[in-house]
Amino acid sequence: MPKNKRPSRQAGRFTPSNFSGQHLIRDKSLVRRMIELARLSPQPLMLDIGAGAGALTLPLAQEGWQVLAIENDPRFAEKLRGKIGEAEGIRLVGADFLEMPLPRKPFGVVANIPFAITTAVLGKLMDHPAVPFRQGVLIVELGAARRFTSDPVTQARILGWRMQFDLKLTEPISPDCFSPPPRVQCAILTVRRKKEPLVRPSDHARFMGLVTQALRVPGAPLHVVLGLWFTPAQLKHLVKLLRVDRSAPVGALNERQWAAVFETMIRHVEPYRWPKAGGLSKR
Numbered sequence: 001m002p003k004n005k006r007p008s009r010q011a012g013r014f015t016p017s018n019f020s021g022q023h024l025i026r027d028k029s030l031v032r033r034m035i036e037l038a039r040l041s042p043q044p045l046m047l048d049i050g051a052g053a054g055a056l057t058l059p060l061a062q063e064g065w066q067v068l069a070i071e072n073d074p075r076f077a078e079k080l081r082g083k084i085g086e087a088e089g090i091r092l093v094g095a096d097f098l099e100m101p102l103p104r105k106p107f108g109v110v111a112n113i114p115f116a117i118t119t120a121v122l123g124k125l126m127d128h129p130a131v132p133f134r135q136g137v138l139i140v141e142l143g144a145a146r147r148f149t150s151d152p153v154t155q156a157r158i159l160g161w162r163m164q165f166d167l168k169l170t171e172p173i174s175p176d177c178f179s180p181p182p183r184v185q186c187a188i189l190t191v192r193r194k195k196e197p198l199v200r201p202s203d204h205a206r207f208m209g210l211v212t213q214a215l216r217v218p219g220a221p222l223h224v225v226l227g228l229w230f231t232p233a234q235l236k237h238l239v240k241l242l243r244v245d246r247s248a249p250v251g252a253l254n255e256r257q258w259a260a261v262f263e264t265m266i267r268h269v270e271p272y273r274w275p276k277a278g279g280l281s282k283r
């Protein structure tokens with residue numbers, strides 16, 4: 001049995017489930033749409049994460065991009081190698097994206113990623129602002145796209161991404177665009193690095209330390225949570241600045257308000273009271 005195929009019981013028999021998320025794009029208009037979106041902020045180098053049989057790899061190269069295609073299933077990698085042949089501008093890596101080193105020069109991503117590792121893939125691209133990821137056009141589960149883009153943001157990790165990047169649920173896509181069709185609705189998620197991040201990249205780890213602790217209980221009242229670090233007088237000033245009720249849930253703050261909380265902490269709270277920097281995955 002291939003490494004990534006988990007057996008599942010179906011109609012009394014063991015059948016391999018599609019654990020690697022091998023839902024290949026079969027609708028060419030979807031490929032054209034993704035390329036159109038990628039052109040809005042082009043990078044010379046594009047990563048196709050989970051390249052499969054090359055539905056995106058080859059059209060991207062034909063449009064003039066240098067493409068780094070990554071595929072960890074050796075059968076697909078071999079098939080794709082044959083298809084690429086002498087085509088220029090494509091490098092194929094047969095590896096697990098989550099384990100491989102990332103390019104050091106700026107890059108974008110255009111990919112139909114396996115849904116099972118969506119958060120891990122996005123984390124590898126966006127947890128650390130020093131990673132030179134600039135923009136992405138990604139097919140993800142509709143539910144995940146909603147979670148990444150909706151307000152309020154109650155998960156520290158997603159908040160961290162949104163301080164550095166604009167994430168947008170661009171459009172829903174029908175499962176019929178894929179073969180075999182996934183059981184869930186899908187969407188195009190576009191990501192673009194902000195020109196002006198809401199927190200300086202050099203402060204990102206410190207910011208993550210604050211929000212990881214502050215959002216442990218997103219429903220807790222703001223004054224109770226922020227009272228861990230701010231004095232009553234500082235808190236009074238902060239609540240006024242944020243224009244919120246001091247009893248509002250801490251998880252109701254938006255990105256700009258979090259930027260203001262952080263800035264106020266750096267300016268007015270004595271460093272020995274700051275929460276420990278952290279909350280980042282390993283690179």
Ligand SMILES: C[S@@+](CC[C@H](N)C(=O)[O-])C[C@H]1O[C@@H](n2cnc3c(N)ncnc32)[C@H](O)[C@@H]1O
Pocket residue numbers: 020021022023024025026049050051052053054055056070071072073076095096097098111112113114115117
């Ligand atoms: C949803 S399919 C997309 C295939 C192709 N890009 C397309 O759109 O037709 C996801 C692909 O990712 C590959 N894959 C799964 N996990 C991976 C990983 N950790 N690293 C690299 N590729 C992976 C699967 O083998 C599969 O080919």
